[in-house]
Amino acid sequence: MTALRKPQVALISKAAPFAIRAERAADVAMREALLDACFGENRHGRTCQRLRDGRAPAAGLALSAMREGKLVGTVRLWHVSAGGRPALVLGPLAVDPACRELGIGAALMHQALAAARARGHAAVILLGDAPYYARFGFSAEKTGALSLPGPFERERLLGLEFQAGALDDAAGMIVPTGATLPKRRAARLHAHAA
Numbered sequence: 001m002t003a004l005r006k007p008q009v010a011l012i013s014k015a016a017p018f019a020i021r022a023e024r025a026a027d028v029a030m031r032e033a034l035l036d037a038c039f040g041e042n043r044h045g046r047t048c049q050r051l052r053d054g055r056a057p058a059a060g061l062a063l064s065a066m067r068e069g070k071l072v073g074t075v076r077l078w079h080v081s082a083g084g085r086p087a088l089v090l091g092p093l094a095v096d097p098a099c100r101e102l103g104i105g106a107a108l109m110h111q112a113l114a115a116a117r118a119r120g121h122a123a124v125i126l127l128g129d130a131p132y133y134a135r136f137g138f139s140a141e142k143t144g145a146l147s148l149p150g151p152f153e154r155e156r157l158l159g160l161e162f163q164a165g166a167l168d169d170a171a172g173m174i175v176p177t178g179a180t181l182p183k184r185r186a187a188r189l190h191a192h193a194a
Helices: 009-014 025-039 041-045 047-051 097-102 104-118 130-134 183-193
Strands: 019-022 062-067 070-082 085-090 123-127 157-161 172-176
Touching (some): 019 104, 025 041, 070 123, 097 104
Parallel strands (some): 085 123
């Protein structure tokens, strides 16, 4: 006689569904609150923020993770020149602390990178924890001669090539190249962030 298996309802209910979709204008207030909760209100002074200030994220590369009607994760990618080579910079990636065990961060990363690759981008750079981002293919192998417009820890500057050689010999300052936001919108976003 075989024993009947109990359905694993606890596992299913713990893994409440979340959906990843394109960021919407209605997400802004929730995204800003989530970023403040994850990184603190001083996040606007961080080095990578200088690559985002006054700029729009790359088209189609601003994603929101929603769970039960609430924004629980966000990731955005931005156009930059990495020592003269076109690339994207990823960040910030944030997940609501109450949802960190659901795989939302990894799902956001996979979807953002797949979308960037599908749109023909050659490389992505980020400033982050090497052991975490290594699983997505990031390394410091080709970022050693690149700099950011402010203080940063060299071992945290990581890159990922979608096209072989996209970051070969990349050297110099990483600077923003994305579309600038209209002055009124940029001022409103900056005032909201302050």
